[in-house]
Amino acid sequence: MPMLQEPSKKYRAFKPLNLPDRSWPSKTIDKPPRWLSTDLRDGNQSLVDPMDGEQKWNYFQMLVKLGYKEIEVSFPSASQTDFDFTQRLIRTPGIVPDHVWVQVLSPCRKELIRRTVDSLKGAKKAILHLYLATSPCFQNIVFNMNNEESKALAVECTKYARSITKDDPEQAGTEWAYEFSPETFSDTSPEFAVEVCEAVKAAWEPSVENPIIFNLPATVEMSTPNVYADQIEYFCKNISEREKIAVSLHPHNDRGCAVAAAELAQMAGADRVEGTLFGNGERTGNVDLVTLALNLYTQGIHPGIDFSDITSVIDMVESSNKIPVHPRQPYGGQLVVCAFSGSHQDAIKKGFQKRKQEGATSESPWQVPYLPLDPQDIGRTYEAIIRVNSQSGKGGVAWIIQRQLELDLPRGLQIAFSKIVQRETDMLGRELLPTEITKLFEQAYHLKHNPRFSLVDYDITADRSKSPAPPEAGKTSSSRNLRRLFRGVIEIDGQEHRIQGTGNGAISSLADALRNLGIDLDVAEYKEHTIGTNKDAKAATYIECTAAGSKQRVWGVGIHHDVVQASLIALLSAASTFLSSRPSSPVPFRPKRSNTNDLPSPASSPGRNNDSNQDNDKDVEASPLVSRLEASINGTQ
Numbered sequence: 001m002p003m004l005q006e007p008s009k010k011y012r013a014f015k016p017l018n019l020p021d022r023s024w025p026s027k028t029i030d031k032p033p034r035w036l037s038t039d040l041r042d043g044n045q046s047l048v049d050p051m052d053g054e055q056k057w058n059y060f061q062m063l064v065k066l067g068y069k070e071i072e073v074s075f076p077s078a079s080q081t082d083f084d085f086t087q088r089l090i091r092t093p094g095i096v097p098d099h100v101w102v103q104v105l106s107p108c109r110k111e112l113i114r115r116t117v118d119s120l121k122g123a124k125k126a127i128l129h130l131y132l133a134t135s136p137c138f139q140n141i142v143f144n145m146n147n148e149e150s151k152a153l154a155v156e157c158t159k160y161a162r163s164i165t166k167d168d169p170e171q172a173g174t175e176w177a178y179e180f181s182p183e184t185f186s187d188t189s190p191e192f193a194v195e196v197c198e199a200v201k202a203a204w205e206p207s208v209e210n211p212i213i214f215n216l217p218a219t220v221e222m223s224t225p226n227v228y229a230d231q232i233e234y235f236c237k238n239i240s241e242r243e244k245i246a247v248s249l250h251p252h253n254d255r256g257c258a259v260a261a262a263e264l265a266q267m268a269g270a271d272r273v274e275g276t277l278f279g280n281g282e283r284t285g286n287v288d289l290v291t292l293a294l295n296l297y298t299q300g301i302h303p304g305i306d307f308s309d310i311t312s313v314i315d316m317v318e319s320s321n322k323i324p325v326h327p328r329q330p331y332g333g334q335l336v337v338c339a340f341s342g343s344h345q346d347a348i349k350k351g352f353q354k355r356k357q358e359g360a361t362s363e364s365p366w367q368v369p370y371l372p373l374d375p376q377d378i379g380r381t382y383e384a385i386i387r388v389n390s391q392s393g394k395g396g397v398a399w400i401i402q403r404q405l406e407l408d409l410p411r412g413l414q415i416a417f418s419k420i421v422q423r424e425t426d427m428l429g430r431e432l433l434p435t436e437i438t439k440l441f442e443q444a445y446h447l448k449h450n451p452r453f454s455l456v457d458y459d460i461t462a463d464r465s466k467s468p469a470p471p472e473a474g475k476t477s478s479s480r481n482l483r484r485l486f487r488g489v490i491e492i493d494g495q496e497h498r499i500q501g502t503g504n505g506a507i508s509s510l511a512d513a514l515r516n517l518g519i520d521l522d523v524a525e526y527k528e529h530t531i532g533t534n535k536d537a538k539a540a541t542y543i544e545c546t547a548a549g550s551k552q553r554v555w556g557v558g559i560h561h562d563v564v565q566a567s568l569i570a571l572l573s574a575a576s577t578f579l580s581s582r583p584s585s586p587v588p589f590r591p592k593r594s595n596t597n598d599l600p601s602p603a604s605s606p607g608r609n610n611d612s613n614q615d616n617d618k619d620v621e622a623s624p625l626v627s628r629l630e631a632s633i634n635g636t637q
């Protein structure tokens with residue numbers, strides 16, 4: 001078995017700064033930085049297949065639409081594609097809005113700087129960006145230079161850049177800005193970084209109106225983010241003429257902390273951040289501009305970038321980079337606004353319920369457990385938030401039914417149905433889609449799929465055959481105290497039966513009629529609500545029944561425009577569930593044909609006119625039915 005080797009000889013810990021008077025830890029970020037997107041440069045240079053001109057073209061337009069005002073579009077000396085793309089952008093009217101700065105990058109090599117500046121010909125606003133690594137590692141290994149030589153090269157190239165841009169009368173049509181990156185800043189001594197930048201500043205001579213950009217990259221992320229913040233605070237405090245400088249960040253993500261580094265470094269005084277959408281870039285990538293922007297947004301600060309349709313941004317990023325956005329990517333990932341686990345789903349569902357109860361609008365203060373951002377703010381729907389697999393519980397299942405069927409299931413029914421879903425997910429070993437859960441629900445409660453019992457026709461009248469129950473204390477005898485007579489036709493396993501029974505109300509009279517068939521159910525819980533608000537509103541009724549002589553509890557669901565009929569359907573749904581759930585009842589229940597005409601049809605019944613006076617209980621020829629039913633239940637038929 002190979003063992004990770006002892007690292008202390010091979011790797012050295014990064015030496016933190018001694019900065020006892022650091023002030024960034026007690027600062028907060030209260031405004032967005034100046035953003036620069038380097039998707040088309042740093043992002044592009046790291047791709048297996050860099051973008052072609054057309055892809056860059058579309059991407060650029062998306063960046064403008066999102067609100068980026070500084071966009072690094074290319075490394076023009078690298079390839080004809082990049083050069084031509086830069087020129088095409090600049091020369092095509094209406095593509096680069098007047099307020100947008102086009103930025104391009106060049107190393108500190110004169111012939112490459114010349115070519116880079118040529119690519120900007122005709123630009124309205126251009127940022128020329130030069131870089132030179134200043135760390136001992138690069139000085140020793142790459143350039144074979146000391147500090148003085150590095151500084152001299154930076155100054156020489158800055159002067160040259162100046163001479164062919166802002167000092168060149170032929171370039172007067174362009175508003176020039178200059179950016180210098182002491183590349184590998186985070187691995188450079190802070191004193192030397194300041195020294196080089198002072199020299200570059202003197203060579204460029206910025207103004208308050210047109211400050212120089214000192215971009216301080218964590219070219220390779222090497223330390224904890226607090227160290228980077230210290231380095232930035234040191235730079236901000238020690239560079240002269242701070243008002244003529246925009247301090248810019250360019251954090252890479254080698255240790256996975258680029259976002260934290262960028263945030264702490266803004267607290268330390270930086271004004272500007274360079275990064276890419278979803279963090280594409282060299283190695284582990286650049287800092288993710290989407291995360292930074294939406295981190296601000298969820299603190300109540302508008303980032304100035306519009307991610308209200310994040311899906312189309314993801315589509316563009318994925319097709320241009322040919323790299324998928326990770327499903328767990330902050331904010332953008334497909335699974336980020338999904339909860340599978342029961343307790344999360346329960347809490348989210350309660351959060352949404354509370355908002356509904358409080359009449360919250362899309363602008364009301366947001367507080368939903370587990371969801372730091374309202375998914376609708378980035379164009380995500382609520383449908384996908386809760387997804388159901390074997391880790392899910394009743395809350396998630398109830399949410400799906402609520403969203404799909406507008407049914408607000410009582411707690412007991414949530415528990416009962418969630419067990420059915422759990423069995424299914426365990427059996428299938430995968431997620432169940434909302435449509436599958438809905439179908440399962442409709443099957444389980446016989447809403448669409450051939451209930452064993454269904455109501456064909458019915459009539460409920462006052463039962464005058466027996467003396468009314470004595471009035472309850474404090475109440476006078478009224479029509480409400482009259483017992484009810486249910487007469488109806490129900491279909492059982494495809495065959496119609498006329499049944500009747502009496503009770504204090506519609507449900508109890510139907511329950512009595514069912515009892516005459518041998519289905520002895522007591523109503524234990526009842527809940528109803530309306531679905532919809534207009535004239536098409538329906539009633540949804542939920543009934544939990546206990547089966548006499550057993551501990552079995554079953555639920556039934558009824559939906560109908562008429563509230564009474566909804567409750568009768570719910571009871572029959574419970575009866576169907578009761579029959580179907582009997583383990584010893586594999587054989588379908590088939591009553592004798594002769595039993596179907598025992599009673600007058602409700603339509604022809606005088607009882608329709610509320611004047612029935614028959615004691616119908618004894619008229620039901622229940623025995624053959626009951627015995628058939630029992631035989632069915634016992635599996636002996």
Ligand SMILES: CC(=O)SCCNC(=O)CCNC(=O)[C@H](O)C(C)(C)COP(=O)(O)OP(=O)(O)OC[C@H]1O[C@@H](n2cnc3c(N)ncnc32)[C@H](O)[C@@H]1OP(=O)(O)O
Pocket residue numbers: 042045075077078079107108109112131132133142143183219282
């Ligand atoms: C951290 C970053 O992301 S920086 C941006 C990196 N991006 C890219 O490199 C993409 C585009 N690059 C290119 O197309 C090419 O590398 C070019 C056009 C810049 C140069 O190409 P080439 O001349 O063939 O040189 P090569 O690619 O080998 O680059 C290394 C040379 O550049 C020098 N160099 C590297 N960085 C710099 C710099 N900032 N300033 C000056 N010289 C530099 C190296 O010392 C080396 O010089 P050497 O050949 O004298 O030893």
Ligand SMILES: CC(C)C(=O)C(=O)O
Pocket residue numbers: 042105131181183184215217218219220250252
């Ligand atoms: C050129 C600089 C800014 C760079 O890309 C880096 O240091 O990562």
